[in-house]
Amino acid sequence: MKLFILLVIIVTVHGFHHGSTAYTGIYFSQFNNNNIYSNIPSSLKASTPETPDTSQSPPLNISIPYLGLWLGLISFAFFLSPGELNSPADTALINELLSNPTSPSCNHIWFMIWNFFAVAPLSLAALLLPGSKFSKLPATPFVLGSAALGYFALGPYMITRNPSEGPVSKSDLGFVTKNVFESKVFAVLVTFLAASIPLTSGVIPDIMTGNGAELVSGFIDLFMSSKFVSVATADIALLTILAALLIPEDMERRGMEPSPIAGLATLLLPVLGPCLYFVLRDELDE
Numbered sequence: 571m572k573l574f575i576l577l578v579i580i581v582t583v584h585g586f587h588h589g590s591t592a593y594t595g596i597y598f599s600q601f602n603n604n605n606i607y608s609n610i611p612s613s614l615k616a617s618t619p620e621t622p623d624t625s626q627s628p629p630l631n632i633s634i635p636y637l638g639l640w641l642g643l644i645s646f647a648f649f650l651s652p653g654e655l656n657s658p659a660d661t662a663l664i665n666e667l668l669s670n671p672t673s674p675s676c677n678h679i680w681f682m683i684w685n686f687f688a689v690a691p692l693s694l695a696a697l698l699l700p701g702s703k704f705s706k707l708p709a710t711p712f713v714l715g716s717a718a719l720g721y722f723a724l725g726p727y728m729i730t731r732n733p734s735e736g737p738v739s740k741s742d743l744g745f746v747t748k749n750v751f752e753s754k755v756f757a758v759l760v761t762f763l764a765a766s767i768p769l770t771s772g773v774i775p776d777i778m779t780g781n782g783a784e785l786v787s788g789f790i791d792l793f794m795s796s797k798f799v800s801v802a803t804a805d806i807a808l809l810t811i812l813a814a815l816l817i818p819e820d821m822e823r824r825g826m827e828p829s830p831i832a833g834l835a836t837l838l839l840p841v842l843g844p845c846l847y848f849v850l851r852d853e854l855d856e
Contacts, residue, residue: 630706631732639808640725646804647722653797660798678772679789680799683806685771686841689764690809691717693844694724696757697816699747700854701734701823720805721812728812738823739855752854761845810837813844824852 653660666674667684674681695713702709707730715723740748750756768774776785793800817833836843 630730633729633731636725636728636731639812640721640729643721643725643801643805643808647797647801651797651800651804652794653800655797657797660796663796663798677785677788677792678776679785680792680803682767682771682773683803685767686764686806687717687720687802689760689767689845690720690806690813690841692760693764693813693841693848694809694816696751696760696848697813697820697844698727698731699751700738700743701819702731703738703742704734705732706730716809720802721808722805724809724812733819734823736823737825737855740853741856743854754849754853757845757848761842761849764842764845767841807840810840810844817844817847820851824854826852 648655663676666676667681691713694716695709698709698713705727707727709727709731712724712727721728740752743752773785776782793803814833814836817836818828818830821832822828832847836847839846
């Protein structure tokens with residue numbers, strides 16, 4: 571965790587260090603109703619300084635709501651979440667997940683949440699990358715980091731993000747964004763993966779065999795005793811909410827009528843909901 575905090579500080583300071591520099595200039599002009607300067611040689615007249623091209627250096631914006639969410643998650647992780655930091659039980663749980671990634675000996679709801687971290691960053695990438703051209707910081711490193719660290723890694727990008735306004739065409743996109751995250755085939759595969767996780771993690775079989783109450787009770791006990799589980803659960807919930815907030819913006823980018831209701835509807839199916847939107851959304855113009 572100490573290494574992660576150091577990494578976040580370095581990324582944030584790096585973003586501020588490269589902030590855009592303000593530029594000002596003084597412009598002198600002739601008076602329309604006075605010709606006292608008419609005889610002054612043009613070489614001696616004050617001219618308008620050239621305005622620097624800032625198209626390649628977008629401004630560094632700070633989003634207070636996303637900053638609040640990021641600081642809130644950090645505060646929850648270190649001060650408010652149940653359990654102890656670096657407890658032996660959490661260490662044993664992590665080792666179990668890494669040593670036996672397909673069928674670890676742990677609560678199946680928790681195992682489902684753990685696997686959702688493989689899917690949530692993909693749907694977020696599909697929502698963020700098409701509109702990332704005008705942001706100060708590159709989206710890719712933060713999206714990749716979110717696969718392991720969730721909103722802890724994605725937060726600095728969201729805080730400084732400057733999304734594109736209006737429609738975006740496929741010609742504006744990079745190769746991976748255009749051919750992967752705008753691909754309907756890829757969208758279907760991601761959705762299938764998300765839909766299969768409750769089954770492969772054992773949640774659906776437990777419910778079908780009548781063990782649902784015991785399953786939920788076991789997860790609540792684990793949540794209240796493990797800092798690792800409680801923080802990861804809050805993190806995946808935050809990523810799902812973030813996707814719902816980004817969907818209306820993505821709809822507008824595609825020439826669709828932006829609908830906050832469409833975004834909120836995805837909350838009914840955490841993680842899977844944004845993936846379904848990924849499949850059903852309109853394609854960008856060429």
